[in-house]
Amino acid sequence: MTMAPTATPAPEELVTVIITTSPTPSAPSTELLEQIAASFRKHCQALVRCRVIVVLDTYDHVSTKPRLKKGHVTPDGASKYADYKANAKRLILKEYSPTGRPYGHGDLARTQEKAEFGSGAAAYASQDNTVVMNITTTKDGRVKFVEPVQRLGFGLAVRSALRMTVTPYVWIQQHDWALVTDIPLGPMLQIMHENRTPATKGEEEEKAAGSYQATRPPVEYICFASIRMMEYATSDHVMHFPALRGITQLHKQNFTVQSMIEGGGIVTSRIPLTPFFHWHDKPHLASTSHYLDQVFYSRIAIQRGAFIEDTVGHVARDEMKEGNWKKWASWLYYPGEGKHLCLRHLKGRTWRGVEAELAAKLEYMRLNGLDVNVQIPN
Template sequence: MSTTITSGQPIPSLLTVIITTSPTPSAPSTELVSAILSSFRNHCAKLLLCRVVVVFDTYDRIASHARLKKGQVTTEGAKTFDLYKKNVTELILREFAHHDNDRILSYDQGEAEFGYSAVESNFVPFTISRTADRQITFVTPSKRLGFGLAVRSALRLTETPFVWVQQHDWPLVSDIPLESLLNVMQTIEDDERPPVEYICLPSVRLLSYAESAHVVRFPELKGLTSYLKREFITESGESVPLTPMFFWHDKPHLASTQHYLSRIFPSRLSMPRGAFIEDTVGQRARNQMKRGDWLKWATWLYYPENGRRLCLRHLQGRTWEGSEKESEKKAIWRVQSAKREYESS
């Protein structure tokens, strides 16, 4: 089945890039974010022309051992995170500012509310710093938001109809037809064309998704895949393969800004502080989709080469310590391995 789509506006007027970052063992190095930007340059350069919102999510407490998913860092991790924010800010300004004069920031304040409004402490203040042309925006919360509230805070500052949501440790490894994907999302659905509100990019675990146990074990999902999976054809003749996705993943994705806000964040009760979207709303969405209620979510997976082409690589930001430290660890491991081999001979 194929669907013809029409061309739209220039990409920078349609799309904002949202980058979320947080304490990482590789700080204060910017290698993680640099890898993301390098992958944009190599595989989807038009992303670097778009507006960008960077959220510097922070930690909850300092402890003797880091548990980053729980918002726990060491004393050293807290110190390096401050320098990391400064380094990433400079990097983003270099990459996204059109002129040197566009790097001057103005400051404002915002709040991320959550939970019951009757609890006065259920909000997190944050600082907004942005360039005069609104090309670049930084969000710096006073307390940990978690991925979900970090994305919502960025969405509320977004002025474009679509967003590219990018975690700091998922670089691209394959070319992405951004214009064609946006054209698919712009086209209004009809009786022959289902809605496209969210497009996830394939990681290793999502290869051959349409034939995976995530789909075929459930008759409703298998039937929806058979009916919905298709090639969207652009005016230029480019084919854009998509298969329905029965989940809302946090890994890099394109989405409608309005759909995101209304479907994932309909109220302050929808997302606890510190939570991930895929662990909360994503699970509820999948349970609904198993019963056949996919249409209101309209989630898809980009499916090049019938699901065999990888588009993302995970750099394991919670454990990766940067190329220099990783090289040192490998050198130590080789020495220890050689020593054990010598002692056993």
């Protein structure tokens, strides 16, 4: 499928990066976020020129044993998290400053908003099913920090940020996934723009006639492959299900787009995509409006503390197994026929930072009678 060359806005004017972070063993260090920023600069520089919303989620309970996915932290983890949030803000204000000069305190404005969850029925009138969020925004509107006073969880963190987004697309970024391959963000955005889910009356008529999506399947969500998603199109996630096999055979393709560059030249890009039969939380590019309409269709779609892929993601996959994939319009970037890794997991729930990891290795060597002066492999 080849599209005519068009002059489109720069990717950084079309995308908001939404970063979600929460307590980690490496706090108060920002090494996880630093690795993500470094991977952006190396593999997709536009992502550090975009608007950014950082949701600094909190914890639910202080306990003797950390269970970070459940919102449980130790007293030490709780005490370090306030410093981590301050450090994370400083890092982002530096990385995302368009002038090269970090934003200062005079550049910031503060407001409050609420995130609702659960049922709004009269039966629950005695419960205030909302979470107050403290919002800090740079005066140019390009950087925003969201700090809930109660834990939101990944799902509500994303929804809250989406509602504050003013761009048509978002890049969702968890705090412990780094890019390991170049991402052709501009061509991907052009593909998504040219292959939107029908919205206008004319497009709906084409859809009803069977001509619109028959040749132009919508592209509203693009995920990126981690190690467990290699060769996805021929994996058991697809091949064991007739409907998913058929959709893959019909729609897996190289999208060819032509774009105009400064000076009037034309660049041709071929972007390999395969249908993806889930809605994952790991880094992805998506349409803002589609996300809000499809995933967050009501206040009860995602409960407080829940993850999207563990809830709505399974609903989506079940519908796709019945052949209803175009409703979700989810794809996987598929370079090298799925043999090309795109993401590396930084293991934020267990990684303790460079210094702590080194100290643990040295202690292990000491306890096992090994020479602590030898070079330690990573």
